[in-house]
Amino acid sequence: MIDLSVTLPGLNLQNPIMPASGCFGFGREYSQFYDLGKLGAVIMKAATGEARLGNKTPRVAETASGMLNAIGLQNPGVEKIVETEIPFLSQFHIPIIANVAGSTIEEYEKVVTVLNESTDLAAIELNISCPNVKEGGIQFGIDPEMAATVTEKVKKRTRVPVYVKLSPNVTNIVDMAKAIEAAGADGLSMINTLTGMQIHLPSKAPLIANKTGGLSGPAIKPIAIRMIYEVKQHVTIPIIGMGGIETAEDVLEFLLAGADAVAIGTANFLNPFVCPDIIEQLPAVLKKYGFTSVKEATGGAHQ
Amino acid sequence: MIKKEAMKIISSKQIATDTVEMVLENEYISNHATPGQFLHIAITGHTLRRPLSIAAVDSKARTVTILFKIIGSGTETLATYQVGETIDVLGPNGNGFPVQTGQKPATVLLIGGGIGVPPIYFLGTQLKKFGIQVQSIIGFQSRDYVFYENEFQALGETFVVTNDGSYGYKGFVTDVLDKTSRFDRYYSCGPLPMLRAVSDNLRGNEGYLSFEERMGCGVGACYACVIPTEDEAGYKKICQDGPVFRANEVIL
Numbered sequence: 340m341i342d343l344s345v346t347l348p349g350l351n352l353q354n355p356i357m358p359a360s361g362c363f364g365f366g367r368e369y370s371q372f373y374d375l376g377k378l379g380a381v382i383m384k385a386a387t388g389e390a391r392l393g394n395k396t397p398r399v400a401e402t403a404s405g406m407l408n409a410i411g412l413q414n415p416g417v418e419k420i421v422e423t424e425i426p427f428l429s430q431f432h433i434p435i436i437a438n439v440a441g442s443t444i445e446e447y448e449k450v451v452t453v454l455n456e457s458t459d460l461a462a463i464e465l466n467i468s469c470p471n472v473k474e475g476g477i478q479f480g481i482d483p484e485m486a487a488t489v490t491e492k493v494k495k496r497t498r499v500p501v502y503v504k505l506s507p508n509v510t511n512i513v514d515m516a517k518a519i520e521a522a523g524a525d526g527l528s529m530i531n532t533l534t535g536m537q538i539h540l541p542s543k544a545p546l547i548a549n550k551t552g553g554l555s556g557p558a559i560k561p562i563a564i565r566m567i568y569e570v571k572q573h574v575t576i577p578i579i580g581m582g583g584i585e586t587a588e589d590v591l592e593f594l595l596a597g598a599d600a601v602a603i604g605t606a607n608f609l610n611p612f613v614c615p616d617i618i619e620q621l622p623a624v625l626k627k628y629g630f631t632s633v634k635e636a637t638g639g640a641h642q
Numbered sequence: 643m644i645k646k647e648a649m650k651i652i653s654s655k656q657i658a659t660d661t662v663e664m665v666l667e668n669e670y671i672s673n674h675a676t677p678g679q680f681l682h683i684a685i686t687g688h689t690l691r692r693p694l695s696i697a698a699v700d701s702k703a704r705t706v707t708i709l710f711k712i713i714g715s716g717t718e719t720l721a722t723y724q725v726g727e728t729i730d731v732l733g734p735n736g737n738g739f740p741v742q743t744g745q746k747p748a749t750v751l752l753i754g755g756g757i758g759v760p761p762i763y764f765l766g767t768q769l770k771k772f773g774i775q776v777q778s779i780i781g782f783q784s785r786d787y788v789f790y791e792n793e794f795q796a797l798g799e800t801f802v803v804t805n806d807g808s809y810g811y812k813g814f815v816t817d818v819l820d821k822t823s824r825f826d827r828y829y830s831c832g833p834l835p836m837l838r839a840v841s842d843n844l845r846g847n848e849g850y851l852s853f854e855e856r857m858g859c860g861v862g863a864c865y866a867c868v869i870p871t872e873d874e875a876g877y878k879k880i881c882q883d884g885p886v887f888r889a890n891e892v893i894l
Contacts, residue, residue: 364863392876397856399866401690413865556689608859
């Protein structure tokens with residue numbers, strides 16, 4: 340019997356698989372395909388202080404082994420999310436993680452304060468790394484001092500553990516991780532998308548209306564693995580790994596690099612069943628490589 | 643309900659320049675797809691599916707006909723798929739053209755542009771079955787891109803327009819609106835600038851528009867294909883709420 344369970348701050352996971360923020364909405368659409376109760380947890384689409392309409396279209400473009408997106412944090416606002424989305428997800432009895440975004444420290448504080456009203460929230464994923472909004476967001480994700488400040492402020496306001504989502508768009512990911520750990524984060528989630536661009540030949544202009552977008556999908560997996568491996572050597576807080584996972588073998592690679600659990604994003608678009616499929620295949624893959632549990636595999640590449 | 647299905651290719655042929663007609667076999671989708679809905683098709687080697695519209699359904703033969711234009715590497719690859727192969731499809735997606743909504747129209751005008759022509763054809767065949775009188779305007783870049791002219795003629799009076807005038811009337815679909823006779827409702831599908839011109843020209847008429855957009859998930863989860871609206875939410879999702887909208891429901 341292979342043990343898939345993982346216990347992290349605020350998160351008792353029956354398995355290490357969760358859909359990544361922004362690729363799964365608030366779960367409603369994918370709940371038509373399968374029982375979301377099978378998942379380890381669910382990470383909701385980003386919540387901001389007020390409703391946001393997001394960027395102009397086109398918002399997505401396919402690339403070699405990946406895609407660019409610039410949605411622009413479109414969401415109904417944190418109050419609506421607490422009122423209607425969290426209650427919907429709570430019926431599945433899996434940990435619910437809220438992705439929190441903002442343009443200013445005050446907005447981050449407001450969002451987590453409103454989220455405190457919900458008794459069904461297990462943790463927060465602090466989004467300091469969205470590359471697709473004009474102001475804020477990304478600045479917090481590329482400056483260790485600003486990242487530490489927003490982490491501290493949010494920690495003071497929230498009742499639940501905080502996982503800070505790291506941006507890969509930095510020179511030194513370890514400095515960011517260390518600053519965030521020192522600021523009191525309960526965990527890290529990594530990586531967010533890499534800023535990219537595609538020029539549309541017929542119009543001779545950037546294809547995405549926002550011009551730049553975040554690159555995701557298998558194209559970024561080696562970068563995610565490298566960054567998790569490096570960060571794991573310097574921090575002790577747990578890591579939720581993500582970036583291009585498509586298979587159970589990919590999950591094991593993330594675990595070996597140092598992830599305690601993983602999130603799956605872009606792959607949901609091609610296969611709506613990718614999360615339950617991987618959950619089903621993971622025991623055999625762990626067994627094949629000599630592991631009896633997920634916990635045993637975490638950090639296995641660091642010998 | 644959207645299902646993930648395997649569809650077997652029964653035939654695949656080029657019917658106009660860069661335009662491929664493919665007949666696919668699948669019981670579930672042939673029984674459930676309505677005009678205006680789309681299939682979200684996985685293509686080997688591609689991260690994202692491609693949303694393609696439906697041109698015909700034959701539930702007895704359990705087949706669905708799709709039409710697509712070769713405009714990039716995804717559709718290029720799809721065009722090389724051989725008869726007998728199966729493709730991985732999500733479908734049927736979205737909400738199609740309302741036919742039974744409100745008072746049943748006696749006469750309708752169909753307006754299709756380019757690769758927006760196939761869903762309008764599927765709709766036309768259904769309207770005719772309901773005894774509704776159909777007239778159509780179909781627009782293409784030039785003579786070599788024209789398809790389904792005879793099929794539309796079989797539905798009712800049809801005006802063919804080409805941008806360069808190499809076939810039929812010269813200009814845009816809106817240039818022949820004055821040649822049509824009175825209608826109770828119109829339905830249109832095509833590129834955004836065409837839909838904008840159609841809805842401007844036909845302001846005051848009851849109309850439904852079907853939109854094309856680059857999509858991510860195709861099921862409403864990723865918010866890639868949104869369109870601004872006048873209502874409180876401020877937007878709708880093309881893949882899930884559409885791709886068909888009332889002409890006065892969305893901001894063009």
